[in-house]
Amino acid sequence: MKVLSFLVISALVAALANANNKGLSCETCLRLADLLRIQLAKLEPEDTTEPTDVLVGEVQPRRRLIHPRSETQIFKTLDGLCDQASERLGEQLGDACKRVIPKHREELEERIYEDGFLHVRDLLCADLAHACTGHELFDSGEL
Numbered sequence: 001m002k003v004l005s006f007l008v009i010s011a012l013v014a015a016l017a018n019a020n021n022k023g024l025s026c027e028t029c030l031r032l033a034d035l036l037r038i039q040l041a042k043l044e045p046e047d048t049t050e051p052t053d054v055l056v057g058e059v060q061p062r063r064r065l066i067h068p069r070s071e072t073q074i075f076k077t078l079d080g081l082c083d084q085a086s087e088r089l090g091e092q093l094g095d096a097c098k099r100v101i102p103k104h105r106e107e108l109e110e111r112i113y114e115d116g117f118l119h120v121r122d123l124l125c126a127d128l129a130h131a132c133t134g135h136e137l138f139d140s141g142e143l
Helices: 002-020 026-041 071-089 091-115 120-128 134-139
Strands: 052-054 062-064
Touching: 026 071, 026 091, 026 120, 071 091, 091 120, 120 134
Parallel strands: none
Antiparallel strands: 052 062
């Protein structure tokens, strides 16, 4: 009985997730996330661990780490993502992008700025769009 209840609840959660995303499949979401990750990787410099010396006023030089990505760069990348999805992956994925990215844009911008781009598949497809489960991400090689 408990197993049946769990299965029914799981099916309802999956159905609600699909309804909220207008049929966005996990595979489609992962393809969009991969394209986003590729574009964001281009923003990262070769070596982000090298601190620089900077003079601040008339005090001694201070060490400052270079932040590899700016909010503006992330914003521009998200702006062009759906057009690139249409060109590279086809109109269907471009349309899916136009549905999902605007809906989650603010959270994507904040989390990518704070955490980087390495876990963008998990962020977009599991946490925000609810198109994939942890199991699906694991099967695709993410986790």
